[in-house]
């Protein structure tokens with residue numbers, strides 16, 4: 001298992017500047033950007049990219065298409081149970097994420113999220129021949145190892161915000177149960193009813209206490225109720241103003257001494273900083289708020305939201321965990 005390496009154990013670690021490619025007009029990137037602006041070309045390029053992603057995943061043992069079908073069949077009947085009609089969906093959330101026209105609000109995104117998460121974990125260690133499950137396990141254990149030093153007391157209740165289809169939520173639950181030696185209450189929360197319906201399919205024994213349909217910035221959950229809140233790979237999908245609102249809500253939901261952990265792309269990572277221009281341009285075109293993510297000083301935003309003892313840990317070659325205490 002990868003050892004989490006603490007880069008800056010000091011309080012208030014300085015924010016890294018965004019990678020050069022974030023605002024870059026590299027000639028090749030510029031050209032791809034122009035091509036992507038032509039709708040039929042964009043569709044063609046994404047179709048090709050999608051085929052490549054699926055082929056690569058299936059070659060690595062991820063049953064992309066079969067699993068998609070299976071999940072959709074089982075999840076569709078759970079949509080009503082996973083939908084709170086009173087939830088207001090913020091306009092930024094309706095953006096075209098990951099090249100799905102309906103973003104996170106469609107069956108394709110929800111029924112391919114597990115496979116995409118498996119592929120993402122494999123990409124972290126490209127030179128190793130890991131099984132998808134091994135890569136996922138390594139990814140999550142490194143995240144939790146980074147969080148552990150900030151947990152000074154027992155964790156009775158944890159909330160995984162932006163839980164998607166529950167891959168990280170279930171891993172968190174297994175890790176906390178082992179750590180505490182008891183059945184810890186873990187809940188998931190997401191704005192996508194389709195993702196939540198798939199999460200329920202993936203949690204047939206009901207190990208997760210609740211799968212909440214809510215906006216992360218206005219959860220409607222009781223104050224000071226959680227010991228730990230995680231946001232795993234969520235912040236890069238948020239405009240900066242939404243991230244600040246989510247941190248304020250996390251501050252409200254945590255008990256004093258509770259811990260928040262944000263895992264996402266590491267602006268200090270060499271792999272991220274050196275992304276080739278075409279890849280960076282394609283990535284930016286599928287992640288509408290990536291520029292906001294890299295432009296925001298997240299450690300400072302955590303402090304402004306009332307958190308202290310901010311730690312930054314590079315948990316793998318691409319990602320970092322920011323952990324802070326309320």
Ligand SMILES: C[S@@+](CC[C@H](N)C(=O)[O-])C[C@H]1O[C@@H](n2cnc3c(N)ncnc32)[C@H](O)[C@@H]1O
Pocket residue numbers: 093104117161162163164165166167168169189190191192195214215216217231232233234237238242
């Ligand atoms: C990349 S996925 C997260 C993956 C998952 N946490 C994991 O570790 O595998 C981002 C998730 O955040 C959710 N999300 C984005 N903005 C949100 C918001 N404002 N409130 C709740 N969920 C949000 C999306 O619906 C999506 O499921």
